[in-house]
Amino acid sequence: MWWTVFGDPDRSPPWRADRDALYRRWLPAQGRGPAGVPAPLRVAERTAELEAGDWFGPVQVEMIRWEHQLTPQGARGLPDRARDER
Template identity: 90%
Template sequence: MRRLASLVRPGGGLAVWWTVFGDPDRSPPWRADLDALYQRWLPAQGRGPAGAPAPLRVAERTAELEAGDWFGPVQVETIRWEHQLTPHGPRGLWGTFPNVREMSADRREAFLDGVAEVVASQPGGTVVAHYVTALYTAPRRNDSSLLTGHTNRAADA
């Protein structure tokens, strides 16, 4: 946080956001078929019963952003949105995900074919995908010690 704060001008602010692909509060029926694909091809990446995804654990993310007292107070906005996908759409979208891009070419193609098949098998050959974007913003606290590397905080004593 200190390094980020040193890059933000006094009076400036920090904005960070994450998009969660698949709203944990709105799980459509086709998601079970997608989860089965993840279990087969990317077992460590699938959704599980572990609770809310990291970006949606607001208290944890807020504490991280306020660590060191460089930024704050943190404001959080949760934006729920959706997008209709055809069988062709997931190939382009999922193909950009780092965990999918890191797969070997043959495994990646098999996984992407599977995602397209999940969509194609739904009524009308389309699905509505639900997403959540968590946006965290915070002003930089004005503190000249950011520039000098010295602090006068009691916690540093």
């Protein structure tokens, strides 16, 4: 399983509050929890979820941090690129 978390909690851009509000409204389970931790980074919850269904063997967690700079135009083009790669 692979989850991607967009953004760095230590360096929040000005538009982040607006995006987080959208998540709270439309995707509440995927937003930040009470401690401000995004759902994919709540490792104990995700591990328990994967192990509960007996679909996987022992769950191993690896976090990979990377950085990529996007212009506003580049960010708007992300859905188009994902669709084109299918």
